[in-house]
Amino acid sequence: MGKKSSKLKLETLEDLKTKTKFSDAEILEFYRGFRLECPSGELSIEEFRKLYRGLFPNGNAEKFAEHVFRAFDENRDGTLDFREIMCALSVSSRGTMENKARMAFKIYDLDRDGYITAREMTEILKAMSKMTSKTMDLSPEEKTREIFLRLDKNQDGILSMSEFIQGVQTDSFIMEILTCASKTD
Ligand code: CA
Numbered sequence: 281m282g283k284k285s286s287k288l289k290l291e292t293l294e295d296l297k298t299k300t301k302f303s304d305a306e307i308l309e310f311y312r313g314f315r316l317e318c319p320s321g322e323l324s325i326e327e328f329r330k331l332y333r334g335l336f337p338n339g340n341a342e343k344f345a346e347h348v349f350r351a352f353d354e355n356r357d358g359t360l361d362f363r364e365i366m367c368a369l370s371v372s373s374r375g376t377m378e379n380k381a382r383m384a385f386k387i388y389d390l391d392r393d394g395y396i397t398a399r400e401m402t403e404i405l406k407a408m409s410k411m412t413s414k415t416m417d418l419s420p421e422e423k424t425r426e427i428f429l430r431l432d433k434n435q436d437g438i439l440s441m442s443e444f445i446q447g448v449q450t451d452s453f454i455m456e457i458l459t460c461a462s463k464t465d
């Protein structure tokens with residue numbers, strides 16, 4: 281329950297200026313909004329799930345929210361602070377294709393071992409389809425097989441970061457995950 285200063289620390293501002301593509305004014309503006317929505321200065325997994333429930337009221341967003349939360353929680357302390365949120369926001373709104381691909385990779389790579397297995401991809405696709413309640417032409421398992429056929433160049437059954445980055449340039453479906461992950465307004 282420690283009272284944290286509600287002012288943005290100068291060092292955080294400086295850090296965010298180098299790590300994101302936002303200006304001073306934009307960062308401060310976001311910060312004001314953030315403190316209003318989140319007075320504690322940190323988003324818990326439960327608050328994050330709630331946010332997603334609001335964004336996708338017609339589906340079940342629980343699992344997907346957990347996966348995105350895990351990917352955004354850089355320092356793995358179980359909460360998202362302003363820095364982590366701004367870094368994610370910067371990539372999704374202003375990042376290059378490669379920045380975005382790296383972020384998508386992190387969401388798919390559930391156990392963070394640096395590779396995406398078919399099981400991990402299927403899990404994410406399931407969570408995504410539950411959340412958006414969109415009917416897809418293929419089941420998550422079939423879709424995963426189809427994606428792996430194209431992306432898994434050396435056919436070892438797992439996707440490395442470089443296979444993934446090369447693949448996403450030609451496969452817009454894989455990047456839909458980011459549209460879902462960063463639906464912030
Ligand atoms: Ca964190």
Ligand code: CA
Pocket residue numbers: 389390391392393394395396397400
């Ligand atoms: Ca993995």
